[in-house]
Amino acid sequence: MNLKAVGIVYRKEFTEWVRDRRTLISTVLVPLFLFPVIMLGFTALAVELVGKAKQEIPKIMVLGGEDSPDVLASLRKLDNFQIVPYDQNYREQISDKQIRAAVQIPAGFQSALQNGSTKTVEIYYYEGELKSSFGADRIEKFLKDYREQVVKDRLAAKNVPASVLTPFEIKQENVAPPEKVSGSSVGGFIGYLVVLLCMTGAMYPAIDLTAGEKERGTMETILSSPISRMDLVLGKFFLVLNASLATAALSVLSMGISFSALRRFNSSASSGRGEAAALLLHLGLKTVISIFVMALPLAVFFSAVLMTIALFAKSYKEAQSYLTPMTFLVIIPAIASMLPGVELTPKLAFVPILSTSLVCKEIMSGTYHWNSMAIIFGSTCVYAGVALFLAFKTFQRESVLFRS
Amino acid sequence: MIEARSLSKRFHDKKRGAIRAVENVSFRCAPGQIYGLLGANGAGKTTTLRILATILEPSDGTALVCGHDVVEEPEKVRGKVGFLSTATALYPRLTAQEMVEYFGRLNGLDEPTLKKRVDDIFERLDMNEFRERRCDKLSTGMKQKTSIARTLVHDPPVMIFDEPTLGLDIMTARTITTFIRKCRNNGKTVIFSTHIMSEVEKLCDTIGIIHDGKLLAEGTLGQLRERHGEQDLEEIFVKVVNALQSKAEA
Numbered sequence: 155m156n157l158k159a160v161g162i163v164y165r166k167e168f169t170e171w172v173r174d175r176r177t178l179i180s181t182v183l184v185p186l187f188l189f190p191v192i193m194l195g196f197t198a199l200a201v202e203l204v205g206k207a208k209q210e211i212p213k214i215m216v217l218g219g220e221d222s223p224d225v226l227a228s229l230r231k232l233d234n235f236q237i238v239p240y241d242q243n244y245r246e247q248i249s250d251k252q253i254r255a256a257v258q259i260p261a262g263f264q265s266a267l268q269n270g271s272t273k274t275v276e277i278y279y280y281e282g283e284l285k286s287s288f289g290a291d292r293i294e295k296f297l298k299d300y301r302e303q304v305v306k307d308r309l310a311a312k313n314v315p316a317s318v319l320t321p322f323e324i325k326q327e328n329v330a331p332p333e334k335v336s337g338s339s340v341g342g343f344i345g346y347l348v349v350l351l352c353m354t355g356a357m358y359p360a361i362d363l364t365a366g367e368k369e370r371g372t373m374e375t376i377l378s379s380p381i382s383r384m385d386l387v388l389g390k391f392f393l394v395l396n397a398s399l400a401t402a403a404l405s406v407l408s409m410g411i412s413f414s415a416l417r418r419f420n421s422s423a424s425s426g427r428g429e430a431a432a433l434l435l436h437l438g439l440k441t442v443i444s445i446f447v448m449a450l451p452l453a454v455f456f457s458a459v460l461m462t463i464a465l466f467a468k469s470y471k472e473a474q475s476y477l478t479p480m481t482f483l484v485i486i487p488a489i490a491s492m493l494p495g496v497e498l499t500p501k502l503a504f505v506p507i508l509s510t511s512l513v514c515k516e517i518m519s520g521t522y523h524w525n526s527m528a529i530i531f532g533s534t535c536v537y538a539g540v541a542l543f544l545a546f547k548t549f550q551r552e553s554v555l556f557r558s
Numbered sequence: 559m560i561e562a563r564s565l566s567k568r569f570h571d572k573k574r575g576a577i578r579a580v581e582n583v584s585f586r587c588a589p590g591q592i593y594g595l596l597g598a599n600g601a602g603k604t605t606t607l608r609i610l611a612t613i614l615e616p617s618d619g620t621a622l623v624c625g626h627d628v629v630e631e632p633e634k635v636r637g638k639v640g641f642l643s644t645a646t647a648l649y650p651r652l653t654a655q656e657m658v659e660y661f662g663r664l665n666g667l668d669e670p671t672l673k674k675r676v677d678d679i680f681e682r683l684d685m686n687e688f689r690e691r692r693c694d695k696l697s698t699g700m701k702q703k704t705s706i707a708r709t710l711v712h713d714p715p716v717m718i719f720d721e722p723t724l725g726l727d728i729m730t731a732r733t734i735t736t737f738i739r740k741c742r743n744n745g746k747t748v749i750f751s752t753h754i755m756s757e758v759e760k761l762c763d764t765i766g767i768i769h770d771g772k773l774l775a776e777g778t779l780g781q782l783r784e785r786h787g788e789q790d791l792e793e794i795f796v797k798v799v800n801a802l803q804s805k806a807e808a
Contacts, residue, residue: 159664162660162663162664163664166649166652166656166660169651169652169656170649170651170652173651174651370647370649370650371645371646371647372646372647372648372649374608374613374643374645374646374647375646375647375648375649375708377613378611378613378636378639378641378646379636379661379664379665380633380634380636380637380664380665380666381633381664382633552614552615553569553570556614
């Protein structure tokens with residue numbers, strides 16, 4: 155191996171890479187701007203929409219209740235409902251979003267309350283429709299308050315204190331540090347993202363440097379130079395690896411910034427300012443280096459595999475059709491790592507892609523299982539080595555290089 | 559000096575089975591001479607030249623280029639060869655200068671030598687006007703000049719041209735043929751393939767007629783005329799090829 159020659163090839167490939175508009179989009183623009191836009195933009199939009207839905211005074215229809223004037227009077231007193239006149243087509247009106255919900259006061263409701271028997275009040279609403287749910291929730295809250303008041307009145311009538319209903323209180327308290335909490339909640343997604351972007355970042359340059367070179371007719375040009383095939387493959391490989399890692403790094407960076415901005419946004423909206431920097435704190439140097447080290451052999455693996463497969467194609471388009479199914483092969487184990495209950499086990503540590511995704515999730519929540527990390531790093535290195543060897547061998551095959 | 563010794567190349571095709579692209583081809587080409595491989599499409603010219611440029615490996619036989627064996631020392635051979643064909647394109651996102659410099663560096667030139675060599679070639683080929691222009695923005699003529707500069711940057715003693723004028727307009731093709739002639743005058747060993755008879759007549763010191771992977775006839779233009787009793791090279795070519803086909807049918 156001639157390192158100088160490898161460097162010459164790498165430098166030239168790098169020059170061409172940065173001049174390619176597709177590279178700029180897939181490696182820099184998408185990871186840097188897409189995630190913040192999606193995350194912050196969608197969150198802000200969701201907050202805005204939910205806020206508006208909550209502010210709306212829902213139109214509610216009351217069915218029955220003619221013999222229960224007290225409950226009707228209490229309902230009418232509230233200013234967060236707009237009670238509309240009865241119409242027998244109330245079901246259609248709810249479905250058509252003309253009214254948000256309807257409440258059915260059963261016959262004899264008031265007298266049942268007085269003699270202690272139980273009746274059922276039904277609420278009709280449109281499941282999955284946000285404004286209808288809010289309307290139904292308001293009716294339910296009113297009815298619960300009303301029920302509680304009835305109970306209190308009954309207890310008072312019998313000289314029993316209201317505290318008899320709550321002999322003790324229950325309180326849940328989180329004891330995990332805030333960074334672990336945030337790591338557990340978003341760590342799976344970070345792992346998924348790192349794995350996926352290591353691959354997508356490598357995909358375009360892998361195609362461009364192999365099938366793209368064949369299509370443009372420069373493969374024969376470079377093969378006529380005195381550089382050895384091994385040095386040529388290595389120079390190309392390092393560029394693909396570089397693209398893969400750059401995409402993943404920029405994405406994680408932009409995700410980190412987006413999450414912390416989101417947290418600040420949320421905490422300033424509520425009270426918990428102390429947790430604001432939790433994610434930012436946990437994307438500290440140790441986390442970043444650990445994720446980078448664990449992702450490195452996977453990026454090598456992806457780069458070599460993608461180059462090998464793309465080399466079989468005669469054109470950019472053909473290579474894309476070969477590599478698109480690869481995306482699914484990568485997404486499935488990466489998504490599996492996000493499923494609740496899927497934890498890193500010694501057996502899973504040998505499963506490529508899934509293991510790296512899982513270990514990133516662990517690292518994000520501040521857990522470092524050094525033995526598992528060593529197994530994952532070692533096994534992925536072996537897979538990466540095999541893939542790189544295959545890439546070298548494929549570059550030696552005339553039937554592949556000059557496929558017509 | 560090029561010396562091909564019983565070169566053979568077999569390919570395997572899924573539909574057609576084993577294909578003998580080149581069969582037992584031997585010839586010599588000395589410095590200061592142009593050897594022309596004349597043949598129809600699919601005759602085995604490109605495969606032969608690719609073997610000499612070590613882009614392909616022979617199935618049998620070997621060749622010596624400047625004393626280096628194409629099988630044993632392919633990288634050394636490539637360092638002595640400038641290879642130009644219509645299939646050797648340029649990198650679209652590099653400038654003409656970057657393209658030539660890249661190949662100079664791959665050929666092991668140090669930076670001061672490279673700069674001197676590049677300046678000299680760009681001056682000689684009148685390329686200074688577009689040296690900073692990207693290759694995808696060059697005209698066909700400019701691209702050909704850049705390709706020539708790329709093959710010359712390491713000053714190779716052997717030049718291999720595979721149908722270098724294929725698909726080019728008259729003026730660009732003329733640039734190439736003038737360049738080939740200059741290479742010979744500068745003492746380089748030149749081998750080139752073509753199916754254009756007039757090019758062979760104008761340029762070649764020795765002509766090899768290749769058909770169906772076999773070298774059927776070889777000699778100077780005068781020797782071929784005398785041997786086959788024809789003045790026109792096209793007639794000679796047809797006669798040689800027909801003789802092979804009649805032999806095969808018999």
